[in-house]
Amino acid sequence: TRRPVGRCWRAALVLARTRVVALGPSAGRRAASGNAGELRGEPDRFGGVSVHLAALDRLDAAAFESALRAAVHQWRSEGRVAVWLHVPILQSQLIAPAASLGFCFHHAESDSSTLTLWLGEGPSRLPGYATHQVGVAGAVFDESTRKILVVQDRNKLKNMWKFPGGLSEPGEDLGDTAVREVFEETGVQSEFRSLLSIRQQHGSPAAFGKSDLYVVCRLQPRSFHISCCPHECLRCEWMDLGDLVRAENATPVTSRVARLLLYGHREGFDKVDLPAQELPAGAAGRPSKLYLRALPARPG
Secondary structure, three states: OOOOOOHHHHHHHHHHOOOOOOEEEOOOOOOOOOOOOOOOOEEEOOOEEEEEEOHHHOOOOOHHHHHHHHHHHHHOOOOOOOOEEEEEEHHHHHHHHHHOOOOOOEEEEEOEEEEEOOOOOOOOOOOOOEEEEEEEEEEEOOOOEEEEEEEEOOOEEEEEEEEOOOOOOOOOOOOHHHHHHHHHOOOOOEEEEEEEEEEEEEHHHHHHHHHHEEEEEEEEEEEEEEEEOOOEEEEEEEEEHHHHHHHOOHHHHHHHHHHHHHHHHOOHHHHEEEEEEEOOOOOOOOOOEOOOOOOOOOOO
C-alpha cells in the first residue's frame, strides 16, 4: 500500500525551499519557537517547519545534535507535524547526527541535501520527491516531401532508427526540449507543432530505477541541412515516411508514431495533434500549458 500523500505537502516542499533560516540569535526571521535552543526554523502554513543550515557556518556536530534534539522536542510539543532540514554539502558532517534522531533523506541537489522528520500521528504523509524523468523526442516531418528526420544512436547494441531527443531540463517546456535536442543532434532547426504520444515505463534502469515518461512531439522543419553530432549519433538522415513505417530496424515507439504521422498527413493533423494551449496563472501564481486536442468547429 502507498502512503497517503496530501497535495498540500507538495506545496509545502516548494515553500520550504524558498525559506531562509539560521543558527543563532542573528536570524532575522521569526522562529518556530523562541525557546528551541539556538536552532531556529521557519514555520509553514501546513504545520511543518523548515530549517536551512548556512553553508559556511562552523558547526560542531555534537552541539548541533543537542540543539536539534531540543528543537524537535519543542516543535513536537507545539503540534508541528514535520521538519524539513536542508543541509549544504559543506555541512554534510551534520547528516549523521540528524539521522540518529530519526531524520531520513528526502532528496539531494548538486550542492545540498534535504532530510525530513515526521512528527505527526500515524505514518508519514510527506510526499516523495521526483518519481519520473521526462525524455522528449522530436518527429521533424516535412509535409511537402513526406520526409522525416531520423537518427541512430551511437554506442547502442542495436542500431535502430529513432527520432532525435533527450531529457528535458528543469523549467523547460516539452516543445522547447524537442527543438533543442533535434538541433543538438542533427543541426536541423525546427518549430514545435504538437504532442503526438506519451510512453510511460516504470523501474527504468536509465532513470535510476524510477519511472520514465517519453514524449514525442511533431515538429516542422525550418532548415534541412544535417550536421550530425558525432558524439551522440551514428547516422542521421531524412527518410521517406512510408519507408520508416515499413522499416524493421526502427524502435517500437518510432514505428507507431510513424504510422500516426502517416494517418495525420492523409486525414489532417487535427485528427492526431495535441497542440499546446496557454493557461493563465493559477493558485501557484505561474502560467502553464495544456496539451489538448481542439474541438471541431460548430457548423454554421
